[in-house]
Amino acid sequence: MKRKDEVLKIFLKWKKMIETQSGRKIKTLRSDNGGEYKSDPFLKVCQDEGIVRHFTVRETPQQNGVAERMNRTLLEKVRCMLSNAGLGKAFWAEAITYASHLINRLPAAANEGKTPMEVWSGKPCTDYKYLHIFGCPAYYHVRESKLDPRAKKALFMGFSTGVKGYRLWCPDEKKIVVSRDVTFDEAAMVNQNKHEGEIEATKTMSSSKQVELLKTPVVPVRSDITDTSPTVDSDEEDEDDEEEAPTQEPPQQQDSIAIRRSRREIRKPVRFTDIVAYALPVIEDDIPSAYKEAVRSSESVEWKKSMDEEMKSLHKNETWELVQLPKGKKAIGCKWVYAKKMESLGKDNVRFKARLVAKGYAQKEGIDYNEVFSPVVKHSSIRILLALVAQFDLELAQLDVKTAFLHGDLEEEIYMSQPEGFKVAGKENWVCKLQKSLYGLKQSPRQWYKRFDRFMIGQKYTRSHYDHCVYFRKLQDGTFIYLLLYVDDMLIACKSKVEIERLKTQLSNEFEMKDLGEARKILGMEMKRRYSSSKDCDR
Incomplete structure (x- = not known):
């Protein structure tokens, strides 16, 4: 929906789909006081269909608390998903669609532990094995020329309605593709986030050490002591020491952090310790190839x-x-x-x-x-x-x-x-x-x-x-x-x-x-x- 005047058209499509799928009629519709909901065509449609309208009091969103809380839940999930995937705001629509897909398949206390899909259709959800991390790397199968790769890299966006396939964003072609033969690499995404977290933790540790070194100690001053030259000299010496500390200590701290990072020790396999003895059986066998x-x-x-x-x-x-x-x-x-x-x-x-x-x-x-x-x-x-x-x-x-x-x-x-x-x-x-x-x-x-x-x-x-x-x-x-x-x-x-x-x-x-x-x-x-x-x- 690009403009608010499209609300009535979309509502009529949604109303027809709901009534066809469930076999029930819409009796009551609650909304805020937005102009798109109180327009004459919208009110006339509700009056002709026998739908009772409920409006909330202005500046009182708590009267429509269920919808408002769900909007907040969706936005929180979208922010987390986009941040975790490293994607921009341009993908908010894909993220909110997948977030609603997940919410419909999660048990809720208000539904006595049942999922919204189970309450709606009467059947428990069984498609959890198809769920993947939003924005994770995925490789979908393609069939082009003989020498071209058999798979292309994309990002997982969710699912397309009415299609048994995965919805993917292809960065090379800058478009959405739907494919069934997809291999997901969620481990790469988890490892990348873990690596970035370690880098952030290292930077935080380093910056906290520098902040501690930059802190100037407060010296209590007694009113009965007069400023003498020896006192001034000692203060100047303290200030000189404090000024030199930040230029010397942080590099030592950073170096020590880098040195403490352990590296994997690469060991030569035991069979290669005596390479001559290892190669002898290969030479002696002399198996013909033709x-x-x-x-x-x-x-x-x-x-x-x-x-x-x-x-x-x-x-x-x-x-x-x-x-x-x-x-x-x-x-x-x-x-x-x-x-x-x-x-x-x-x-x-x-x-x-x-x-x-x-x-x-x-x-x-x-x-x-x-x-x-x-x-x-x-x-x-x-x-x-x-x-x-x-x-x-x-x-x-x-x-x-x-x-x-x-x-x-x-x-x-x-x-x-x-x-x-x-x-x-x-x-x-x-x-x-x-x-x-x-x-x-x-x-x-x-x-x-x-x-x-x-x-x-x-x-x-x-x-x-x-x-x-x-x-x-x-x-x-x-x-x-x-x-x-x-x-x-x-x-x-x-x-x-x-x-x-x-x-x-x-x-x-x-x-x-x-x-x-x-x-x-x-x-x-x-x-x-x-x-x-x-x-x-x-x-």
Whole structure:
């Protein structure tokens, strides 16, 4: 509203909205003696609608105390919000709108502990998780050219009526934007205010010290003592000392304050103390990065054997079939990835591993894949399972799925070039039409999870609503058996070893499994179990 003569127009809109939403009629309207409320058109509308008017006595705002007190409350909140955000008065309208949004969702004693929204609609407020600090930094998602940033910085202003999105002020574009995909950085705002408070406290301390030094001591003068030259000299000496004090003491005080500020001591990690010993394992491993390096290295026999095992597993799983590339289709590439795995603490028993990986970065969303998902159990779920193992004396076993991603069935039509070093003679120009998922494909983790989830549900297991990688089943004796999935690693916990072995057998019949025995290490966490009067799990 820019002018007071717009009051009647706005009142009619508000009246229609209130009556439509609540199904009730306005009976009484109380206001002050402002001319906009006592104009002839306004009075005529109230008379035609049967609305009784109440006016307060001039210079008596207490007769409309509820409205006046709410105006004061809103202004106090607006001042605090603008000051905390470091914004000017130009944002007062945004601040007062957000302040009223907050007040409508706060319990009030006048409403018997209910919020105004609950009294109005009859439903409790449940949207508190969307509330944020007014003026806090926020980053909203944008989609522009390929090299432009995917997010822009803005300031949180509140919410827009009738839109499920956040209202943001973009300083670069000098305009209000509404976005749903927003990331808030309230911690940066809190830290900034804390830092400014420390600076103000330091300045206050310094200024208070200077004020104390500038204070001149009052010397009581007796009337019976006459002014003599020695007395005058002593006063002059005191004045000289007092004049020198402010020029010498404050710098010393400021320096001492600066020196007392502690700095974080940066320590070098222990593994870097002997940099030569740290770098030796990297140099000695000498893992090839391409097929040509592998066949030319001194360990070419081991690498060749590992690649043969990988190809044997792929053919056994019927991962692809050789076809001629259809017209209009494009084949993605593939490459060999090599690694060495230590079977024990020493280097005497090293396992050479080669993995054929598709170049999934060449896939295009909507053509080669639609959805992606990786079956990763939450760390909190692992900690809870270890706590249950320790408390209820459960058995804990670990399994690994060999070539887990190869068990997923593809829903899209994908073509891949033949692996280097394993091209079929006479069909060098043919391509592999993938029938099963392969490592490197965007959809491989999701397809593997869908296959595994379908199997577990078929075995009468229940998927947790809080973590979709946690499965459990209640046994006949009242105990439970738990399974946690982290891509291709599994943890199984149960009181009965028989039930664990039964589940292992079921998994082995469906997938190619590797039994790792009792759980020793998962996600970099080493687990050691002490057997005493009770069993504990130490990490």
